[in-house]
Amino acid sequence: MKTLTIKTFALFMLASAAFFPDFNSRSTIQPDGFSLSVPSHKKSSTNERQHPVSAANTPLYCKAKPEPQDSLPMENKTKTGLGASKDGAFILGADISQLYRIEAHGGTFRCNGKTANPVAILKEHGINFVRVRLWHDPREGCCNLKETLRLAKLADSLGLGLLLDIHYSDTWADPGHQTKPAAWSNVTFDSLIDSMYAYTKSVIGALDKQHTPPAIVQIGNEIECGILWDDGRVCGSFNDKKHWDALTDLLKAGIKGARESSNHPNKIKIMIHVSCSTNTRASEEFFDRLISKGVDFDLIGLSYYPWWHGSMQALKTNMELLASRYEKGIVIAETAYPWTLSWKDDTHNIVGLGRQLLTGYPATVAGQERFITDLIKTVKGITADGSKGIFYWGGIDISAPRMGSSCENIALFDFSGDVLKSVEAFQN
Template identity: 30%
Template structure:
């Protein structure tokens, strides 16, 4: 359903807008979540190891058809800047507006409603990357050491594994960038603390961190001029440094690997720059394997072995599908389809087979480093049960991908409905896939752009999920940020973040 993912970081903040239109609701139509087609360059990944990966797939791709084709325009967004989804569902009658703020001053992500410090808005629903995220410019600030932080240190220094019965988590990937600006955090009592302690004080026990392959490259998350270029946030070094803090705080860790240099979601799954010369699926799978294993080894060596690892982000259309062109923007919108020999577009028979190889390669790498780490696959579109059933049928029934956990994005503001609406689908999946565990990898509870009704739906999300067999967690998406997906849990006051007491009431 992938996708659960508008403000650009900059002293002069620029708003863009992008949407991906869902279409093809007829279950008899063939799935095609990709954009325009094009050919891929030939050549092997120079960073790949020489060893090949032995991947066993159940051949015979499914003839099942997708219920939702998705196309994209090159306007805006992605989780990277804030307006969450770069998708405008065809069922929506109106587009979501995305607010943007022009400076660090002001309450930017107020959980009490719309951002009062917005300077402009665009009329399309976007990805988390471009929305009313947070409009602060980081490139001119100090603090180049990813290990350093002006924020208070977590109260616990233990890096030992934590026994977690249910992952009550939050994705706080953006916080590392705020730390560079010496952002301070305050709990509901007004006392300064660190982000981990505040979240733990309100019942959170786990953190989700995203990672990109080479975010400083052209078209990457931290490319020059894209608002995050002060440092290569999201790369291996930054993720390892932040993961060490998570473990030091005694919290569980889910690492979300995008397998891209920029946001990956239903509108785009862009092949990383260093893999774009790969010309066959086996070599691409080897690149996935080598990269994943290197990341896992680095995390393990740092004492931050993840409890769970996502093999891809919101991969409803597939994985490693696209390549950028001269029109591609900072959020990855406006792309071409890579060659059939390598793209993992699940709208085609060849793409399904390729995607299966890539998922298998990532899972294999994780398990070789840490057999106890759970591997997660992740999609959106839970409002379309036909799509969910189609996708899981291809991946688990046809190709027998050995993932441990299936994750979903669940956003009321994107048309997924209220938590009670999810019960039927979630329970049916539990019954059908008896060997899988499940999580809601992203949720907010907001009902519209940067707004939450305080109707208890956030608490209800956890209660509904926890009450079902083999559902092991929920992860709130970016509590420090408000956008098209809903409001955050903190209020911005200048460059500092204050926990919103009313918002946190549902998390005790």
């Protein structure tokens, strides 16, 4: 498609729209009493394409440092890790799940033109935590346990805390997709409970064994419609007592496995993550049910993408309600904002239209920086028991020579792999 002219490409897209679904369309799930708009933000979408641009990027100070080692002696590093999740500490995190896949496809990262490890670059500019997703048995190897252990060692070598995001699926899990791992697809519900417990305990045990324990464990990803469908599904026709009981039993099994496996059971934090970050009614109904059924967790994780979830004020209103109602820590588990509406590769980006932007936050490097800065201020302003913080999603997901990226224009690195000035927002 790179050989097509812009005009020809535009005509092709208009014609094909009648025959092919928009992969960025958000299915609407109708639980009893409210609607949930479901972002399929792990898919690529049709964009309003503009000409490729380079980022206007003021040079940043970067220390000359070697590649981080897999592990360093504990006495030689400042360990953020568990300490960063203590009550009152503010978490500044980034999802680094795609790192080795990007590098394997030729992606490189730079600061002021010098090649460097992107996680080290982010740490130098204020990041103190990383988030890593774990899939059960993925086809292509990405996000498997072996890769997770390697990323945990990298984070540990840099003194960064680790949030382990367990999807309980072989692929993406979100409000529109919560497919059981193939290995669990035909087991009884009692066996599913056992598998949830044993698997969670096993993977955290593997991290403990190599001395890289997670500070935070996410039991599922964006789970307001449940996990391990259809047993733990709770939206639409599944919104009944039977399925809510099943969901809470599954969550309790995972939480038990996480707490029992850890060498630091009193320090490990359990996060429950949902995407309905600006929907107060949906948030209340979900967490009320979990609390009433005795689900034991420490942190409420929220996804916030303005083009799907709306204004920062709506987010603030819901965070304040959740913090006061449940007395839990509040963390933005996923967020991002574009620094351009342009593109480098032929993969459709998850955001690419001017109408998807927040007022006052243009799709520029400065606009991206302002968004991150204001979001941090907003979360810090919430009165919440426990930890608070944000995790930036897609920050390292640049377009590589042999692999496109639907997040290339929301990354914290430009189309050449150079870190953007907007990363300074994490230091302000």
